[in-house]
Amino acid sequence: MKYLLTGILTCSFSFLIAQTDFNEVFAAGVEDAEQFTTDYLSPVSESAVFNMATGWYNSADAKPLGGFEISVIGSITGFKNKQDKKSFILDPNDYENLDFVDNSGTARPVSSALGDLEGIRVFVEVEVGPGLPPERREFELPTGLSAEGLDFIPSGYLQGSVGLIKGTEIKARFLPKIEYEGASVGIIGFGLQHDFTKLLPADKILPVAISAVIGYTKISGDYDLTEVSTIGGSDQRLESDISTWAFNAVVSTKLPIINFYGGLGYVTGKSVTDVLGDYTVGIGPFARTETDPFSITQKTNGVTGNVGAKLKLGFFRLNADYTLAEFNTLTFGLNFGFR
Incomplete structure (x- = not known):
């Protein structure tokens, strides 16, 4: 399976991966394809939400009026030891037409979009005409990022922040739409930070600052499946949006050169993937065209x-932090600013 560079650099939507094998699943029918795709994409969507929820702060000390900072931020979300996220159980009894070539009818683990299980062959039987035996089609299920030697999901974007009055700071992050070999992806986000210690009379002599930070990020992407599709049809493509909200309570020191910070937060996010276009399912008189077959x-x-x-x-400033969550993330920033 060939992985697109843009998907890797911008949080690996998985649907931005060239998925010839993915299209083969349509031979089993739309219902089976939807069920398989939902389970296959779930871990990468989850990891992307936690990845994009980071990077919203490098201090609890909000900038004063007119203070600003421009940052280049990168994040790496690891899943090397997440064996439960690298695979899922495919039970043929839950599918209408899909079954394993070996040990038919027996449930077994298969690779998710993060996994590395290879060589798992399945088959479907397609009706070809009245009075004729069904045609058997065999194909190999897709693997995931680990099969390509990648046990992490990276992301990168530009971020800016400006101080307002009374300890309030606004933020924005952005990655312009990147296009590469039929894929495109972009990032946009907005955030707000409020430093509660700025409201205290002794703010200037306090050794620490305490803030609340809220951030929203949206990743939008699409991938043209026309050239890699093995299923007849037209205008075949995938479109997806991943959005995440991050709510954090942050504390940091207020020293001249090096400072330490930490936070506790809550993340919530949603991914929506639309499989669009026309897909011809079946053979001969049993063939039918499905338009925009499903959304996940x-x-x-x-x-x-x-x-x-x-x-x-x-x-000039440098920062780095490590976030513990369902998927752990290392974030680092190169910052330029004035306060």
């Missing part, structure tokens, strides 16, 4: 906690 919606939420450090050298 998946929701994710969970508690997070992180710790990090920030180094200030004049206008």
